[in-house]
Amino acid sequence: MLSAQRISGIIDREVIAEDEAELRQGDKVLTADRMTYWPVDDEVEAVGSVRFQQNDDVISGVKMRMKLEDQFGFFDDASYFVKRPPKEAVRARSSTPSSEFTSGFAAPRALDIAPGQTKVKSRDRAKTGATEARGEAERIDFEGENQIRLSTATYTTCKPGNDDWYLSIADLKLDYDNDVGTGSDATVRFLGVPILHTPWMSFSLNNQRKSGFLTPTYGSSSDNGIEFTLPYYWNIAPNMDATLEPRVLTKRGLEIGTTVRTINEALGGFYSSNARLEYLPNDRQAGINRWGVALTHNQVTANGFSGAINYNRVSDSDYYTDLSSQISKTSETQLLQQGMLTYGGGGWWNAMVNVQSYQTLQPDPKNPVTPPYRLMPQITLNARQPDLFTTDSSLFGQYTYFIHPSSAKVEGQRAVLQPQVSLPYVTPGWYVTPRVGVNVTQYALSYPVSVANDRSSINRSLPIFSVDSGMTFERPSNWFGRDYTQTLEPRLYYLNIPYKNQNNIPVFDTALADFNFAQIFADNQFSGWDRINNANQLTAAVSSRLIDPTSGAEIMRGMIGQRLYFTDDKVTLPGTTARKWSNSDLLAGFTGQVLPRVYADAAVQYDPGDQQFQRYSIGARYFPEAGKLLNASYSYNTQAATPINQVDVSGQWPISGRWQAVGRYNYSFEQNTPVEIIGGLEYNAGCWVLRVVGHRVQTAEATSSTSAFVQLELSDFARLGSSPLNLLQRRISGYGVANHPMTDSALAEQ
Template sequence: MKKQKNCSLRSLIYLIICFCISSNLIAEDVVIKPRQKPVTIKADRVEGIYEQEMEAIGNAQLCYGDNTLTADRMKYFPSTNEAEVTGNIRLDRKNDFIQGNYLKLNLDTEIGFLSDPRYTMKEGDGRGAGEKLLFEGKNQYRLKEGSYTTCPVGDEDWFILADDLKIDSEKEVGVARNVSVRFKGVPILYTPWLDFSYSGRRKTGFLAPIVGHTARSGADLAIPFYLNIAPNIDATIAPRVMSRRGFMVNNELRYIGENVHGQFLADVLPRDIDSHETRYGVSFQHAQYLGHGWRGQLDYNRVSDDRFLRDLSNNLSQTSRTNLLQQAGMFYHGALGHDGTLSVSAIAQRFQTLQDPFVDQNFDLLTISPYKRLPQVTMNAIKRNVGGLDFAMNASWSNFAHPTRIDGKRLTMFPTVSLPFRNSYGFLTPKFGMHYTNYALSTAAGNAGSNPDRLIPIVSLDSGVIFDRNMSIRGNNYIQTLEPRAYYVYVPFEDQSFLPNFDSAESDFSFAQMLTENRFSGSDRINDANQITLALTSRLIEPATGIERLRVAVGQQFRFRDRRVILDSSQVTSRKADFIAALSGRLTQEISTDLNIQLDQSELRTEKFRGGISYRPELGKVINLGYRYTRDVREQIDIPVNQLNTAIKQVDTSIQWPFFSNWHTVARVNYSLRDDRLLAGLAGFEYISCCYKFRVVVQKLTTATTKTTTAVFVQLELNGLMDIGSNPLRILEQSIPGYASIY
């Protein structure tokens, strides 16, 4: 009896549910719990048959998981968990939303199809359409006769058409077959297969071809293949064909870790059509932190011949290189007790020197390769505040080798002690040191034999005062400083003409160099000095940020005796010193400048001038004007000007500026007034739109004494898909200070 009552109650509930479902439900939610995830249906009217079919009519909405499906009308089948939808369909998912006219979809497997599909990515701005969309599982679908673009709706500047286009929303990649890339409605590229990341995520696959032209290599085509080996390791292999040189392979491997990073480049040309030789270039940089203050570093660069970079590189910084570094080293930096530091390094170093191939017959113009250091060990130790004194020791031991010059070993030790007095408004630092040098030479150095040495005391007194005040300029508050400084150096004369010169050269006379003890770099020459340098610096500083807006500095050395230690007879030895002035900073928010001038007071003439001014009113707008002058000091020693003229007179101007709507012009001219010759020139234009960029740049470089090369860069950048052509961005950034790629 009890069992019959339960059956009757269950039957009554079923009848009520069926009645409700078969009736019209106005603006009500119906929740159904299928096998995997709950489904919620909402519409103006819902009707159907329980556990068989449910139909939602008018503003219909079906929600399952993270997905929301809306349409004019839809049918839902609980037994199979399938939906059949028509009219103004929109499927909103986590990574995209899809629209169409007719949809049939299994909500469990997410397998089905959609007619007249239109899709939009939520990551990467990609969108497209097709004849039919096939759902192939969670976050994956395939379009037949599909398209893809990143242009906004209504703008079809570029798009790809594919017979088959598969989208993986989880990996954020697309795979297309039988693809044509169309720009302004014109097919510009066809490929049977295209694999791309629409979110910018790294992935293995072919990159867009690189097309270019240079005067020395001819027409140039490269097809890079990118390998995403690991999250911290990648590589690019680029087969390259040049009409005047032949087939070449460019290889690049990059890696980075918590304590290591590096890059390996290898370019191989098995047989040059022009020279019939095998040519190559290798570059390997590796740096690794070993712990406890130790790190190792390797920097190895080599090419097969002197003309490799000039013939096969489009980069000015590459074509102008003359010495390729080959160095391995170990370095240590750590504390030396309390208030002290210790730095130790050991390197093995040599260079590959590239000669200008067009001066082979003129020995005087050949580039002399630097000495090899096999090895060099240095130590720098500083210990501060020992009874009020600061102690320092700079020491080195080097083994110098050269194929044509005298070589040998050199030991240097330079201990110093100073007594600094400091407070909030100034400082006074007397300092004393003894510089000792000992050589073990392969050939005797005159009367000094093969083991000459040198011991020179060096005394200096450095002092300065800092004044500051608050001031206002055009309503802006600043802190203005006035910083006078006096620096005295005394070094007695020691004849060093019999010593070899492994690594010394006279430093350029500059504001910073005036305030140093030795005007020579390296350790083979120590200048004699009895001089005082007076300098005055004034700065404008923003008090809120600490940013230095403007700096003005003047300085002059007063020598109490003529110089006697020189490296060549063209150096100035008179006690009448030059005057230096410098101005740098932002004159306004848009205008910045950097000016340096060196005047010879004895002759009342300019020795050196470096000047530049830059106008940058906003991103993508910049004008740079520069001038460089160095007087020809060699005319003092009766060397014919047409034989060795070292005077430098150069102008350097560059610009990036919009000239019409989305069009920008780019140009640079580096011109030698002395030689009446263009050293480096660049001209081109950019068109920047919302979904693509088009650049054309022509660059002309002087690569040797009598030779130039011209390179043409043409690039079409399709946002979110690929770059077609040769990329001139690095050239533009190097050639035009302040250049900005506009997006």
């Protein structure tokens, strides 16, 4: 439809509209001072105050000519605004992007699923935000639907009236079919200052994956000097990608890092893999070649089988502390090397084969780390019939071959079989569950443990009897003006296991289990099967909860419990002593929302015999709104291998205008030194964010590492510099990116 103050021309050949001319065709609206339309060719030419709008896209200029249906034409001396709605992307369930950049010259993203391949549940889908861009150009050429070429142009994602940053480019092609922008002779200007120039560039228009160079990163640290990385991202296929990351460390040399990821269907199921390799030849500081490798693979088949591989290895014990490797986020001393195969298609039974080893690192010679036994292999069987002749019957079986890297350690085979039967009696208000079982364990050792215990073949059989019972009381309650349902839930658990001397059994994988609310209702105070405690004991506990009666959500929970012993503790691990008292330490805990936007957690372990606290922790989190967060906690633990006495404070908070502070301070009173310090400032200008962050971490008792991060994020375009986002998200619980802050519901899920 064409309208104007004056219309003239030749019917069906040429129409001339003047003064407030307007042409509407479908979702297209064109206005101008003067317009000529050729109906046969569906072509229009507009002159003077030309404005063309299609959906959310708006282009204005002095002159335009275009074939409307085919969208071929041009604009002279134009300004443009382009907006594209969110697109649905499929996230890989097992892997995260190998780079932190949201966009840039190329942007890796979570892996997509190729059409016709893996079916993805709705929770694996996420919508990307709408993308906006605007600018000016001497000429804009339309080369078909969703194909725009700009000559001598500018490009920015800032809102109109804000030109804090823009791309000045000689030639720019916007391909919205493939969501890719490509151009030549480009300069990024920030606050009027050119900060980056490239003869050629390619970037994502919707923050999705594409091949190309990623935004370079740079930074510095006390161990490595100045660091510079220029990653290249290769979008191999919808279900496969790779990132090559050459990294220059001025104090050490050139390190090459490579990450390859893939997801796909196979054998009627699904698999995902992630492989990372890092190599630094001839480290000038250490004088050796240094490398690290990390491989994970997870697979599920249609016939009930699943498998996993997790392999990690580095060249030397100081690899993580020296190089701040991306393979591991924190320094580790035991690198897992594991392969598992599981079958669960039986419904009421499942089996697993596990082969497991570790590379043991020794980063601190003053605190040597003991290598664990290797499982070569371990075979586990679980079976359960909850309704077998009114009983709940189960069977646990396991065979393990233990091998140790040191020839001085005894090796051997262990077979465990534990059947048990329970007879649960459950009513709406209370329950009683008696249970009886037997643990049968067989050892075949490479040699006897000692001269006094000269047997290399050992058998152990122990009956296990328990009764678990509990009640639930409910009442309406009102707290802080809100109605709740309050519960009172007492529980009694009796356990009886006869004593058997086990000093002739070696300790392959057994340690004293952590004493907590889950463990006080367990049969064995040891983790592993090399020791089974004797028991004639009663555990008494009571918990209380506040429940929202409308949603059923648990608002807060408090618990207290203790174990009473009616016999002496006679089974111990080498080097440990038996308990002194006839009752256990007292456990108490609390978790929940105590005030609007205030969450608290507390746990206490108190020894009533010695009248002293063994450990306690208290923490609080204040989250008034997105972008405002405070965390504070204090931990004290005398039971840990290294005693803990630490205070930890972290958060992010607006301080003035668009500025916000981020930080963490973790101080150890035991070592009289800060364990970790993070301090930084973020400035959010809307279409760009500046982050300056410093990080100091104690890597060993007498050594620490200091790093600095400076990053400029140009929203929906690129992140320049060294990124602190991964550090902040890992080390500050609840941290939200300045221009994408965490919501209250997202924080509650943590």
